[in-house]
Amino acid sequence: MSAATAPRQLREVGLAEVRAISRGAAVLGTGGGGDPHIGALMAAAAIRAYGPVALTPLAELPDDAVVLPVAMMGAPTVMVEKIPSADQVGRAVEALTRHLGLGVTHVACIEAGGVNSLVPVAAAAELGLPLVDGDGMGRAFPELQQVLLTLTGVRATPMSVVDEKGNCAVLDTVDNRWAERLARSVTIDMGCSAMISNYAMDGAAARRGLVPGTLSLAASLGDLLEPGAAGDDPAAAVAEHLGGRVLARAKVIDVERRTTTGFARGTAVLEGSGCDVGRTLTIDFQNENLLVRDRPADRDDDGERVIATAPDLICLLDTATGAAITTEQLRFGHRVSVIVAPCDPRWRSPEGLALAGPSAFGYPDDAVLLEGVSA
Amino acid sequence: MSAATAPRQLREVGLAEVRAISRGAAVLGTGGGGDPHIGALMAAAAIRAYGPVALTPLAELPDDAVVLPVAMMGAPTVMVEKIPSADQVGRAVEALTRHLGLGVTHVACIEAGGVNSLVPVAAAAELGLPLVDGDGMGRAFPELQQVLLTLTGVRATPMSVVDEKGNCAVLDTVDNRWAERLARSVTIDMGCSAMISNYAMDGAAARRGLVPGTLSLAASLGDLLEPGAAGDDPAAAVAEHLGGRVLARAKVIDVERRTTTGFARGTAVLEGSGCDVGRTLTIDFQNENLLVRDRPADRDDDGERVIATAPDLICLLDTATGAAITTEQLRFGHRVSVIVAPCDPRWRSPEGLALAGPSAFGYPDDAVLLEGVSA
Structure with missing residues (x-):
């Protein structure tokens, strides 16, 4: 591996990093995951309004951190046309934290591939919180139970699903497959695109169940795809x-x-x-x-x-x-x-x-x- | 109107009243509303376990009462085969009261026609709470926004939807039609039969928006339908x-x-x-x-x-x-x-x-x- 492509450990996501992550997340999306461009638009707007986002390496997360992933759920084709409203991310987080009765310390990514690599950047900027450098898959998968967190025993629920109109559902299910099933139906009703927050966990569980460094990885892939960078x-x-x-x-x-x-x-x-x-x-x-x-x-x-x-x-x-x-x-x-x-x-x-x-x-x-x- | 058919103001629902309400609620169901027999089975079991249910006339509800309707939602054909589990009513109420952060003082009926005339009797018995003598329609209708409460400005949500397996959704929607839409999809996922609690309201709103005396009416109709009672x-x-x-x-x-x-x-x-x-x-x-x-x-x-x-x-x-x-x-x-x-x-x-x-x-x-x- 050449020096030019050595993974850099990002410490902050600003506008340049958003562009790089967007290109790299498209690779990690393995053909799916939703168009990162939508996430890039959301993240860039939030960073312009609230400033860059601090990135916390997974290994540095304290045990008692309260980590809340956020993501878009729905049909990629619809997401491109129905951009989330400005307050939608905040409402997804607020609905879940209110239900949990917890204050959040860190935002996280469920999915490093595709749009959901950058939706949490927008969320973290808006909420003024650091973002964890990692994700639940190390790639993209279509269903929400398909995360390593399911294997390490983290429950998908309680989870929130909110739309741009102001509708909200808080789900609590017997397993992560049921979370997928109910959330999918609610998302379809909401117009095939919704904002979700789920897999709330403490820092210790995040270190056990997330894939480390995937936002840094996406950014370094993006750098590599700059014209001329990779020969x-x-x-x-x-x-x-x-x-x-x-x-x-x-x-x-x-x-x-x-x-x-x-x-x-x-x-x-x-x-x-x-x-x-x-x-x-x-x-x-x-x-x-x-x-x-x-x-x-x-x-x-x-x-x-x-x-x-x-x-x-x-x-x-x-x-x-x-x-x-x-x-x-x-x-x-x-x-x-x-x-x-x-x-x-x-x-x-x-x-x-x-x-x-x-x-x-x-x-x-x-x-x-x-x-x-x-x- | 003969003396034999004069409406009696019920003050308590015991086993005899359950049978009478069941017959009368079938009339008020106007062909639909779900089979009251299922509600009668649930109510009778709960009354045998916890004793009869006190019935509060609508006019006697204090302004600051906290009134929580409960009901079954789903396809009548399925409800007959998939009887709710013993704890399902309690979980519907618990999910909603936890979300609202309120203690309930009274249970109520959304629908006097069909099965939902008696599901709240079972709930009230289990919870040890009085039941309001009234309902949201004075009959049965298929969709949950079709209650007088929609006209008097009571919101259907926050509402809870729970199944017999332990899944739960708490919905908060922009209007009562959206509550119907999301709750319907969740109910279908849950197997076309779910327990719901919605239209939480205070006593003043209940007096404004409910139809008074409909459980007493159902019971008096049931009495009238006793063999020989009506000539x-x-x-x-x-x-x-x-x-x-x-x-x-x-x-x-x-x-x-x-x-x-x-x-x-x-x-x-x-x-x-x-x-x-x-x-x-x-x-x-x-x-x-x-x-x-x-x-x-x-x-x-x-x-x-x-x-x-x-x-x-x-x-x-x-x-x-x-x-x-x-x-x-x-x-x-x-x-x-x-x-x-x-x-x-x-x-x-x-x-x-x-x-x-x-x-x-x-x-x-x-x-x-x-x-x-x-x-």
């Missing part, structure tokens, strides 16, 4: 920075997509230099990229092989610029580099795979994870 | 007791029903002595009976006339016994007496009609209400 192969530089590898250089030759139960599901077919003659790569996605298959070009299943799966990070980057391409942007003719990078090692446990491996998304395939990586 | 024409006695009239004696010759968006919608066609030769009556229902039309038997619309509509009470009673027939029980061959009785006069205001008249249910027809009644 003529930015995708390779990103893969190296994440401890992963480039799986293929290819051209998108087909994208089939359908929107069902609030998710953008589909398959992209790629053909190119990373594939043997007469074979293609297909990427199955459900908001995020979940499964890469190597298969004969005639789509006969004979000889099909799964070569990468969630919870590892499967990212499609523009081969020329290294910019992350979301599953919604993906279209015929795109020249992409497919990279795979290791997830947080806790996702690789049996419990982690049950929560966010292929079976969690309804695929019959076993997880195929990068080997020999130091995560 | 050989119990339907006429019920109509007289409610200040209404018998619209027709007829036989059900067709029932068309469909279940859409959680409601039992349909039309019943009746033929009989209350209709002119060559003409029929049709009853349009959406859970409750909403519209009575007099029309040529060949169903040509020429000469069709709407002769009664919600918010007046349209009840179908078994001609022989006077027992109320729900829209779900209605079938070919039923000999029924169609009675219409005046709603609470506040429902007849322009605001009341907008909230619970034909237009509120999507009918283009104007409301047709009983004339010359002293409501």
Whole structure:
């Protein structure tokens, strides 16, 4: 890893860091997670109004810190058109802290990939609180129980869900899957985009259950994607920075997509230099990229092989610029580099795979994870 | 009105009163409201465990009373099979009082028709609190904003929604329609049957916004329906007791029903002595009976006339016994007496009609209400 790409430990998020995090969070979004641009707009507006946000390394969180994650929930396509109102973040936090009867000391991210890397920056600026440098996944996942916190026993609820009109729900559920179920319905009623606060925890629980340093990581990825910063192969530089590898250089030759139960599901077919003659790569996605298959070009299943799966990070980057391409942007003719990078090692446990491996998304395939990586 | 049918002012609800209220509430349910039998089972079990419930006349409520209605929400068909758990009522009340930071002094009914006439009896017994003799409608309606309290400015929220598994939502919405919308989705997720507590109010607001004496009324209707109590024409006695009239004696010759968006919608066609030769009556229902039309038997619309509509009470009673027939029980061959009785006069205001008249249910027809009644 070159000096230019060494992760920097951010101590503060200002306007420049917002831009960098936005670019890096798109990579960590692995095709989904919502457009970070919306989060960047919100964070920049809040920083202009209230000043930069102090970032607290996870390891420095005191045991008795009261950590409150905030996030947007909903359909990425809607989030882009229905920007949260100015007071919506504050109301989500206020509803939950009132219910808990606790004062918050730190804001946190549930999801480092996509829009939810920066929504908490806006929240922290508005609330005048420090933000934790870490998140609940180290990437993006579609459902709210899909966080390492579920594995370490932190409850998603009590949680608040608020819309831009002034409606609010405070949920208290028997498990984190029920939190997802009720919050999803309420979010759909609210117009498919809502602000949430959940997984309230103390500092000790945050240190146990969050992935450290992911905002710094997103910012360093963003720096790497500055024009010229990573030479003529930015995708390779990103893969190296994440401890992963480039799986293929290819051209998108087909994208089939359908929107069902609030998710953008589909398959992209790629053909190119990373594939043997007469074979293609297909990427199955459900908001995020979940499964890469190597298969004969005639789509006969004979000889099909799964070569990468969630919870590892499967990212499609523009081969020329290294910019992350979301599953919604993906279209015929795109020249992409497919990279795979290791997830947080806790996702690789049996419990982690049950929560966010292929079976969690309804695929019959076993997880195929990068080997020999130091995560 | 004979002495035997004079409304008695109940002061206590014991097991005998539960049976009477159950029969009477089925009449006030106007075809819907959920099966009072489930409420009767819950109330009887609670009374056996905790003793009878004191009933407070609405006029005697002190201004500073803290009145908390409780009810079941959901699909009547599901409620019959998924009886609430023993602690579910208590959790609904506890969630809301904790949120409000208030101690409750009285339990109340939102809906005198159907199951929700007796669910609050069970709640009051369990909580050891008196119950208000009154309700929010004077009948049954399908949606939770359809109460006189909406007209008198009482907010449905904060409200709690709890299921038998231990899940709970506390909602706070911008208006009572939004409360219906969010609570409906949460209830559907919870399995189409949930316990709710909402419309918390002080005694002064309860006196302004509730219909007085409706539990006593239900009990006196129930007494009237005891075998032999009302002579050989119990339907006429019920109509007289409610200040209404018998619209027709007829036989059900067709029932068309469909279940859409959680409601039992349909039309019943009746033929009989209350209709002119060559003409029929049709009853349009959406859970409750909403519209009575007099029309040529060949169903040509020429000469069709709407002769009664919600918010007046349209009840179908078994001609022989006077027992109320729900829209779900209605079938070919039923000999029924169609009675219409005046709603609470506040429902007849322009605001009341907008909230619970034909237009509120999507009918283009104007409301047709009983004339010359002293409501």
